[in-house]
Amino acid sequence: MSTFPSRRLALITGASLALLAGCDNSSDSGHDGSTARAATSASKVKVVASTNVYGDITEQIGGDKVDVTSIISDPDQDPHSFEANTQNQLALSKAKVVIENGGGYDDFIDRMLKSGDNSSAELINAVEVSGKAAPNGGEFNEHVWYDFPTVSKVADRIAAALGKADPAEAAAFTKNAETFKDKLAGLEAKEADIKKAHRGQGIGITEPVPLYLTEASGLVNKTPAEFSEAIEEGNDVSPKILQETLKLYSGKQVKALVYNAQTSGAQTEKVKDAAEAAGIPVVPVTETLPDGKDYLGWMTANIDAVATALGK
Incomplete structure (x- = not known):
């Protein structure tokens, strides 16, 4: 019996990476409003999360100082059959912080990071942060976002990574993470x-x-x-x-x-x-x-x- 489930989120093909250059050549319209919006967006920490679960947690900690892309965000999408695309690869190539679940759930993140040669992004792996392992002779349950102690640890790691990317806002990120963790404690009480x-x-x-x-x-x-x-x-x-x-x-x-x-x-x-x-x-x-x-x-x-x- 394998440690992790054999089903994997599908991987973007290498051939599609050639499209990336064309995806990133859009020009600004030159209007003052769009220029201002672009400047504001550029000042935010770019974050890519494998799912909207980690994307939402990041937004609660980062507030308006982060620009988050959640690769899997459709509630009708089966994550196990998801196929990544060139837009996902492009977002990852620009990310300062990347958050994945790990445990075999979203291996495509690691592969796309490697293909896109974004070695500078700080990668947070929730399963690794959890410290959990498969039980003896059993399957590992990779759905760690249903484990509130793990999510609390991930929140701390997200705050630290955002603070590293934007030191001027580090204290705010830490405070937001503490507020988030206080609410998690309420769920544990339930x-x-x-x-x-x-x-x-x-x-x-x-x-x-x-x-x-x-x-x-x-x-x-x-x-x-x-x-x-x-x-x-x-x-x-x-x-x-x-x-x-x-x-x-x-x-x-x-x-x-x-x-x-x-x-x-x-x-x-x-x-x-x-x-x-x-x-x-x-x-x-x-x-x-x-x-x-x-x-x-x-x-x-x-x-x-x-x-x-x-x-x-």
Whole structure:
């Protein structure tokens, strides 16, 4: 069993890099307004994040002193099947700070940085910052943005990187990161409340996306590992494992299904249908920010939905 999932975000082809020169030759219109906007943009720290999750966190810390490009920002996009393009490569070539998840989730960032020869960008890898490793004999759960202690560490690293790029604003970045982390502490308190009321209760999942959150809330994942691993790898689940999973719901062995709505398929829909037929609450989660949400609001909604499903 591999340490990291075998599915990878797709890599930009080397041939497309030749288009970059043409992409970067746009001329200014010469109007005073556009010239001023260009000057303002140029004064900001250019940041590229692999997903809008890290992009939003960076904006909360950097405020109007950062210019953030989030490569994956479509809430309907399955991150595992994403294909990067020349615009992504161009943004990376200009970035002062780059934030990736790591853990095999967004390897295309490293490859594009290498192809674009941007060795000066400061790279923040959330998995490396987390210090987490795969359990003995198990798969590593790379969805570390659902782990608030990790996100707190990442916030500190982002503030430090922005301060290095713009020393005059370093104190402001640090202060913003502290404010952000205070709000994260509020989310951890919500997890503790769930744990106090529901410690040891079983839940089901379709993929390991929410497990850091549910485990911190004291909940026990009852889904067979073979099911969630197959779904995450994009493979079919064996009939035996599928039936074993469905029995969790028909037998009411779990209190809720925490369902990855971003990568649903025929077999996950069967699980969702089984939960609904048994009257077991379904809590949809996603891998990227929904429209109109920031990171803190999104995670607050996720935790509140879990609490409501459990009857808190």
